[in-house]
Amino acid sequence: MTTAADAPLRRGKEWLTDWNPEDEKTWDSRLAWRTLTITTYNLTLAFITWFLVSAIAPRLNNIGFTLSTDQLYWLTAMPGLAGGLLRMIWMFLPPIMGTRRMVTLSTLLLIIPMAGWGWAVRDEQTPYWILMTLSFLCGIGGGAFSGFMPSTSYFFPKRKQGVALGIQAGVGNFGVSIVQFLIPWVIGFALLGTTAITPQDVVKPDPGLGGNIWLHNAGIVFIPWVIAGAALAWMFLRSVPIQANFRQQLDIFREKHTWIMTALYLMTFGAFSGFSAQFGLLIKNLYGAFPDAPDPLRYAFLGPLVGSAARVAWGPLCDKYGGAVWTVISGVGMTMATVFTAFYLSPESMAEFAPFVWGMLAIFFFAGVGNASTFKQMPMIFERRQAGGVIGWTAAIAAFGPFLFGIGLASFPAVGFFAFWAAFFAACVALAWWFYARKGAERPS
Template sequence: MSTAAERPPAIAVQAEPRRRGREWLAVWDPEDERSWDSRLAWRTLGITTYNLTLAFITWFLVSAIAPRLNNIGFGLSVSELYWLAAMPGLAGGMLRLVWMFLPPILGTRKLVSLSTLLLIIPLAGWGWAVQDSSTSYPVLLALAFLCGIGGGVFSGFMPSTSYFFPRRKQGVALGIQAGIGNFGVSVVQFLVPWVVGFALLGTASIAPETVVKPAKGLGDSIWLHNAGIVFIPWVIAGAALAWFFLKSVPVQASMSQQLDIFRNKHTWIMTALYVMTFGAFSGFAAQFGLLIKNLYGGFPGAPDPLAFAFLGPLVGSAARVAWGPLCDKFGGAVWTVVAGVGMTVSTIFTALWLSPASVGEFKWFVAGMLGIFFFAGVGNASTFKQMPMIFERRQAGGVIGWTAAIAAFGPFLFGVGLASISPVVFFGGWTVFFTLCVWLAWHFYARKGAERPS
């Protein structure tokens, strides 16, 4: 196994003759200051980040809709709601296994623009489905699965962006893209409770849904269909921006060539570390509202789940953006260890408030959850700094896509776990996993004499 110092420097890549044209760059080497086009790189980052935010909004749309479905007459059980919120995670993980291979094949322009247009399908689908409370549960599950498109595109967008930046700037660039993209979780969970309160311009002809099960903050009617419809114009705009303003880097790799990442043990170690960070972030983000409702919803004066659900993703996303520059300065490995320790301690603390005796314990539960989200955000930034340092450029793109694909199963694993076992046991199991990941990060990457310091 070669060390980081022994790996060859990045070299310029050239497009094959069949790919020459307006879209494909002929030569591209971001490690060469003389030829690197920083304006193109940052423009690419801006457009793909905007579209990634829309993708995350779509991916977590169900987490914002599910707590309100029974209020308009759907009558779903606790287990069915957990499964519904889990389905986008299952789809996101599966679809990332597809999207991870697409950047060298489609190129950034086609990949981002066409992927963004696909988001219209689940957004419009949910806008239609919630108008009739007799919509069957299998249909709701299918629409929840389609929301996973928003999770799947991450494994195409992030590697595409990494091609445009030199290694020394990838911590900042990928931290910005993933961090702001993650804000989509907070956007949908914060915005949906507001937009369902009135008729939108252009959709006023659609009758509101009748509230049959009153809840705090709800009147007699809500426009729950707005939750999906409101984002469709922004999706169309994002696809147009990508189509007209993006270029494609001529990084060439066939499907079989991309599979060589699986012969490297560090692919598997970094997969575990990213499951610790993003797997937990996405899993808790998808289930946070339902956890609040199921643990504290039975008390008098119970908190509104949607008034707090957006806070966790907001904190985690902000941490991911803020720690990108720190990871570039100090390296990613040390921050991955810090993140793992912080997540372990926060999870243990939160577990103390999973069997509440009164609503007064809610503030401690929220504080523990926000701690988990904060340190998960730090770890999301640090692991994405590590991967371009551990692997050569083409492999790094593939590893980013693969680890992101596996971690995207977080919402599914969390949903199935919470539907199957008690929250106390569930949190205990993740505490053990976090502890193991701390050792992996320290032993292989952070300690003095580590195999791949990063």
């Protein structure tokens, strides 16, 4: 790892010099919090893009598409596959590109899938492979996370990283709720400036739908906000003089705690992202056949909302009490909530819907707690540059959550699928307790 002074390409006003957040005399807290604010805004847009398909897919057949249940599951799973793969690229970018360029360019890339979906839903004859390609491109939003979070961690001292990263990831996660809450509303009318674009006829009625909808709004409504976010990043962000090439960053894979934390973050964020992508379809597929079936989009945003709020709220608690104990509590809660919810996956009446939703919300809540606690642990377990790489790597693997959950629900009975994840959560509890939380643990964090 080298400093800005050692690297000619790192000269200029974009690059900070002698940056050491652990030294109160030289740490610029205003710059750190300004960076957090701008990158969090852009990360929220990234999550909106990543989960755009989860809000569009349940309405495609209503406007004339003829997609099977498995095709819809795969459509919502593809951003998860892409997000995981792309995070393996983005995790290396902070020390190579710097915060300013990485955030600006990553944000501008979000326009591609947003505009693409706005165009694709205009014609119900759009080939399935194009829909799948656009779903894959939505994964750009998921990939950006593994660049944004490590980059932000460079700006804060370890004692404040629980709060800072909790805020960034938690508020960024609100993008999932925003897209699932806002889209059912914005598709109900013509947006200002796009009134010339005709709506889509509803050929398959559903609760809450009229005779036509403006489903293309789902893709284009956020584009002006993306442009504004990229402009803010370019004008106001700076970059920390941490530099490491691709080969130097591979040393994290020789550390066993990288792999343990990968499992723990798959438990927390993998479940959060996976269930966030599939919650609406789960409701529709499990309870949609009843005469008084619920509108899935009226409930789909609640899970991500609860999980995101828990992630923000638990950041200060993790700074105060440590992350490991909360990771154990998170895993226990997720295991119990998953087992409880499994009893309501073969419903015989709508009377079972309420406990199903409460069980799912409990899973989201404890996943949010664990999302905060694991991000507190990583800067405590690893040195600064390695911690950034581990955050990026674990986030990359956990980003496969929507893909794993999508193909899992499409391939296996829901009860067996939930049982598998309950067992995985329980195994992660044992890992967290043994290596990090118990008295005499190898790496108390």
